[in-house]
Each structure stands twice: as C-alpha cells, then as structure tokens.
Amino acid sequence: MKHEFSLLTALLLAPLTALDAADRPKPSAHVTQELLNSIHVPPKLITDPFPAYAQKYLPFAMAASMEATKRGRLWTCWAGGQDGPNAYLLASYSDDQGKSWRDPVFVIDPQAHGLKMGTRLGSFWCDPKGRLWLFFHQSVGMFDGSCSNWFVRCDDPDAEKPEWTEPVYLGFGASLNKPIVRRNGEWILPVSLWERWHIDKPFADCYRELDAVRGANVFVSEDEGAHWRYRGGIIFKDSCFNEHSVVEPSARPALDALARHAGSLAELLRR
Secondary structure, three states, X not given: OOOOEEEEEOOOOOOOOOOOOOOOOOOXXXXXXXXXXXXXXXXXXEOOOOOOOOOOOOOOEEEEEEEEOOOOOEEEEEEEOOOOOOXXXXXXXXXXXXXXXXXXXXXXXXXXXXXXXXXXXXXXXXXXXXXXXXXXXXXXXXXXXXXXXXXXXXXXXXXXXXXXXXXXXXXXXXXXXXXXXXXOOOEEEEEEEOOHHHOOHHHOOOOHHHHHHOEEEEEXXXXXXXXXXXXXXXXXXXXXXXXXXXXOOOOOOXXXXXXXXXXXXXXXXXX
C-alpha cells in the first residue's frame, strides 16, 4: 500500500499552561454532571478475574500492547468484550517467550463496579529502572469528549505474584503508545485527545474548553514519573485518532512524531 507523507511543523513541546479535563465541563440536557464526573472515579484492578471472566474474554479480543521486562517476561493487554463502550481491559504474561500465556491475571472493568464507562485502550512500558507501567483510559460511551488517562505501576514485574500500585490520574485523553526517555532525563508520554467529530452525540456540547488541544499531545515528567504535566501538542487537518509515537533523533535536540492521518501517515516535526 502506498502512503503519502505530509510535513507539518509544530511547536510540539512549547510550554503551555497545564490543562485539566475536569475543569468546567458543560453538560447537555441529556447528560448529568454526575455522569461527566464519573470518568474521574478511580478505577479498580480486578486481580481475581475468575470465574467471572473465564469465558467472557474469549469471544472478542482487540490487541493493545506488549512489553518485555529486563528478565524476559512478556506482558500484554487487550480489550475484551467488544470494540465499544462496554469494553474492558485484560492483562496476561508469558515466561517462555510467548509460547504459552497465563490466563488473565487482572482486569480493568469499570462497569463491574457500577460505573457507566468502558476501558478499551492500554499501553505497557518498562522504564529504565525495570518498573512496568500500564497507561489506560476510561470513557463514557465510545468517546465522551474528554475521557480520563490513568496509570498503574508494578515495581517487580517478574515476581511470582506481581503487585500493582493504586491507579493514578494523569489528565485528559488516552495514551496508545509508549513514553520515551530523552537525553536530558525528561519522560515524554504521547496523549491523544480526539476531535469533536469523534464525540458521541449525547456529549456533543461538552468539554468545549478542551477544543484548543484536540490533537496529538505530549505530557512530560521531570521526576521519573512521580508527576506529569501537559507540555504541548499539535492539531492538524484530517487527523484520525492520532495514535502518535515520539522519537528523539540523535543528530539534533528535537522531537519527531508520527501520527495516524485520514488516508495517509502524517509526520509531525519540531525543529
């Protein structure tokens, strides 16, 4: 398949004021404030998913992410149930290079706790210290106009019984790809916030305050993931879910990013 590349120049990392999707959402006549606030309810990891998910995860699976630990364990997560508003995230690992896999070791399913949300997107990443991170999102419907981005971390992902931190809220959007570590020590996390034409109809009038940052964004951490803040991003024509990844070229102190584009692949470049 032939792909066309278009070059867009952007101040991808221009310092901007931190934004919070919880600020002043505007509910429509059919959406309550309680429903909008629900995306900020801390999710829970279901670490004993059987027997409830013994068969439920089998009829549907949508690949999401994979990562290898320093000692060679492979972790993966995927969406179960459907590619829709009622999806949930499952995680498993392999200790024989993928020849066999454990049954799911934990599940993130907001609806199991009475919340009208789904979790379809997750991304595993091992940091330089060997800790394993899982970034994931929650959304009411397919996309409520903001969604919420979270992470959990396992400090010993090769343990017999891996233990995870409590979920930590990052901000708006969703992280579909892994962070990178810059030469200056910064951690850069890609965060997508989709355009208004992706928003489910009941939420069409919500989150207007986020319209200025609907596109391919990055969050930055200067303390190895202890704190994250919004750094900047780009909005480009015909964006399609972004799904961007970021690299730091060795030849120059800048960041390049590749993002999904309607009908082609768009290269975003900061000089």
